[in-house]
Amino acid sequence: MAKKNKKAAAVQKPVVTEVAGxxxxxxxxxxxxxxxxxxxxxxxxxxxxxxxxxxxxxxxxxxxxxxxxxxxxxxxxxxxxxxxxxxxxxxxxxxxxxxxxxxxxxxxxxxxxxxxxxxxxxxxxxxxxxxxxxxxxxxxxxxxxxxxxxxxxxxxxxxxxxxxxxxxxxxxxxxxxxxxxxxxxxxxxxxxxFLYWPVYLKRNGLRFWAVALEKFGMPTAIGKHHPGASENDVANLLSLLSAIHGQAAVTVPEGQEIKLLEAMRSSGGDHKEFVAYLDAMIAKVIVGQTSTTDSGSWRGTANVHKDVRDEIxxxxxxxxxxxxxxxxxxxxxxxxxxxxxxxxxxxVLDDNEDLDNRVKRDKTIYEMGFDPDVEYINSTYGGTWTKRTTPTTVNAPESPQFAERNPDTIDRAIEDELADWQPMMDPVLQPIFDLVEEAASFEEISARLPEIYGDMDVATATDKLQKLTFAVEVATRAGAELDGDD
Structure with a gap:
């Protein structure tokens, strides 16, 4: 036991100085x-x-x-x-x-x-x-x-x-x-x-491409001279041909024939494809992909490539x-x-939320019975907004033969019942509110809605509905007896 304690006490301390500097x-x-x-x-x-x-x-x-x-x-x-x-x-x-x-x-x-x-x-x-x-x-x-x-x-x-x-x-x-x-x-x-050699090859590829275009685009000039022509005469003829056609010119003695086997365009590869390949290589080195520098990418692939660029x-x-x-x-x-x-x-590198998705989400919440305040609207959508005043609707006078019986009593009964209705519905709707806050899209909300039905607390609301149904039935029958019906 004493030996173990000594070993524990002799634990080597960390080396705090730089060793492999x-x-x-x-x-x-x-x-x-x-x-x-x-x-x-x-x-x-x-x-x-x-x-x-x-x-x-x-x-x-x-x-x-x-x-x-x-x-x-x-x-x-x-x-x-x-x-x-x-x-x-x-x-x-x-x-x-x-x-x-x-x-x-x-x-x-x-x-x-x-x-x-x-x-x-x-x-x-x-x-x-x-x-x-x-x-x-x-x-x-x-x-x-x-x-x-x-x-x-x-x-x-x-x-x-x-x-x-x-x-x-x-x-x-x-x-x-x-x-x-x-x-x-x-x-x-x-x-x-990493860019030096791709750019070097691209520059030379473009130069050879230009030469190839000249070769294929213009014929080679040929000048014929007598077999006994002096070197000075041959040089003058070549100079004349060069002045007419640049560097693509030759001289041959008259009576002799020179044939050039013209190379096919595809024999040495496609210069355009070669340069495009190097351009793509350069783009990958710098931004990790090619779709944000070139057009024509599929939208889904372009979004993925944009994410790669954003990470860089x-x-x-x-x-x-x-x-x-x-x-x-x-x-x-x-x-x-x-x-x-x-x-x-x-x-701040995070992109702003798509306002179209935000509008759809806010509309869904509004239709569920919640009104956003003015401060939220201004901070979310910018500008200065004010709440629109809803015009007062003037009800048309009611016909005497359809006048309601004792409306004050019914209105008071409805107001009394609605006063405590919201607290009872909170346990039912809370799982939906939580889902809306957590979900990233409307598709996810639709997919997960069936999963949260079991989390809704409907006991209080069910009990209240049963009592209201009974009260309405009693009130209806009592009203019918007062009117002398049935």
């Missing part, structure tokens, strides 16, 4: 204080030239698909929510919201989102101090390739006077890096890595907002509101 990496240990290079194999194959990646954005499909991805992200509403419930937390959130409203934050986010393309992006925060608080004067997104990282992950600025890079001050730059399969590469791996946009937003929350937002909170929990900046 950069210093333990044989390839990076010597570069802790030196500039590192990206691990992007495609970038290495083109000599580390980021301008080749930038040239990819000139492709029409890349421009359209990536622009769609950026526009969809910045189109979402920005939300700033407090990091906690204390007054300081709420004040910090109000301060951050005012800071973002004072600058063109969407434009900065759109530029910083190019980290998804290149792997990383860098923005300089221009701070402003009014004597009491530190604020954001502007966010300047810089050319990312001017910056490098050393082995310790510190940001450096490459200049003519400092080719190894100058150390950048802390809490000055907002850096966003696309996640890779490890945390040791601060440069990330952007879409350009959500990931972009989470990455960008996460880096902003962990950087500038945290710094501003610690400077201006010590002890407060940093606010959270994010974007």
């Amino acid at each position: 950069v210093k333990s990496d044989l390839a990076l240990a010597a570069l802790v204080n030196e500039i590192t290079t990206p691990n992007d194999t495609v970038l290495k194959s083109i000599g580390g030239r980021y301008d080749e990646y930038t040239a990819l954005l000139r492709d029409d499909q890349v421009k359209a698909a990536f622009g769609q991805r950026l526009d969809a992200m910045v189109a979402k509403e920005i939300i700033v929510e407090p990091g906690g419930t204390s007054p300081a937390d709420k004040k910090a959130a109000e301060f951050i919201k005012a800071q973002l409203e004072a600058i063109n934050f969407d434009a900065a986010c759109r530029k910083m989102a190019h980290a998804q393309f290149y792997g990383y992006s860098v923005a300089e925060i221009l701070w402003a101090f009014d004597g009491m608080q530190v604020g954001i004067d502007a966010i300047k997104v810089r050319k990312f390739d001017r910056f490098r990282f050393d082995g310790a992950g510190r940001l450096r600025l490459i200049t003519k006077t400092s080719p190894k890079g100058e150390f950048m001050p802390d809490r000055k730059f907002w850096v966003s890096t696309v996640e890779t399969d490890n945390d040791d590469d601060p440069y990330g791996l952007g879409l350009a890595h 946009i959500k990931a972009d937003t989470d990455l960008l907002c996460g880096s902003f929350n962990n950087g500038p937002i945290r710094w501003l909170t610690e400077w201006n509101f010590p002890g407060a929990k940093p606010p959270r900046v994010w974007r």
Whole structure:
């Protein structure tokens, strides 16, 4: 027993220090204080030239698909929510919201989102101090390739006077890096890595397609010369043919014949199909599918593809907002509101509910006996609505021969019975109300209605109906006797 207690007391404590960091990496240990290079194999194959990646954005499909991805992200509403419930937390959130409203934050986010393309992006925060608080004067997104990282992950600025890079001050730059399969590469791996070869093949495919169109569209010019013609005469003839027909020209001695076997259009494949295939590949790399960049997709498939694109946009937003929350937002909170929990900046990505479905649902609830208030109508459907006044209906005078007998007594009886009718019906209707709130469509309501019949509490209503039936029968007979009928 004592041995077991000793073993329990000797449980090893957790190791809180970093063990497998950069210093333990044989390839990076010597570069802790030196500039590192990206691990992007495609970038290495083109000599580390980021301008080749930038040239990819000139492709029409890349421009359209990536622009769609950026526009969809910045189109979402920005939300700033407090990091906690204390007054300081709420004040910090109000301060951050005012800071973002004072600058063109969407434009900065759109530029910083190019980290998804290149792997990383860098923005300089221009701070402003009014004597009491530190604020954001502007966010300047810089050319990312001017910056490098050393082995310790510190940001450096490459200049003519400092080719190894100058150390950048802390809490000055907002850096966003696309996640890779490890945390040791601060440069990330952007879409350009995966787009380089498809775009390269597409460009060459278009060039060969243009040559093929020229070959099939125009015949080759042939000029004949005498067998004893000098080289100068042959050159002059070829020059003349080239001036007439571009480069598709040949010269042959007179009396000799040259035949060219014209290739069939299908022998080398369809250029249009090849380019379309590469366009589809590019679209899949950028937005995960093709239907939101091309027309002609079936509606059901297009909806699924839109969901895929929305998931990608959500990931972009989470990455960008996460880096902003962990950087500038945290710094501003610690400077201006010590002890407060940093606010959270994010974007609303859920699409608004289809108003047609909302109208149908509200109409169903209205027909069940419930009136929406004006505040709900204005907040749901926008604008300023007022309840329409129902015109008073003037009843036509009743004929004396059909005048009701003792109407006041009957009206009072009906009002007395209706006074407690609603509480009795609540247990009956409550399962239906719950179903309407939970269901996502009218089809689901119709399908699940039979399931909830057993949950309706009709005992009280049944008892009341039996008593009312008996009372009506008694009252009817009593009235008949008073009139002398039967």
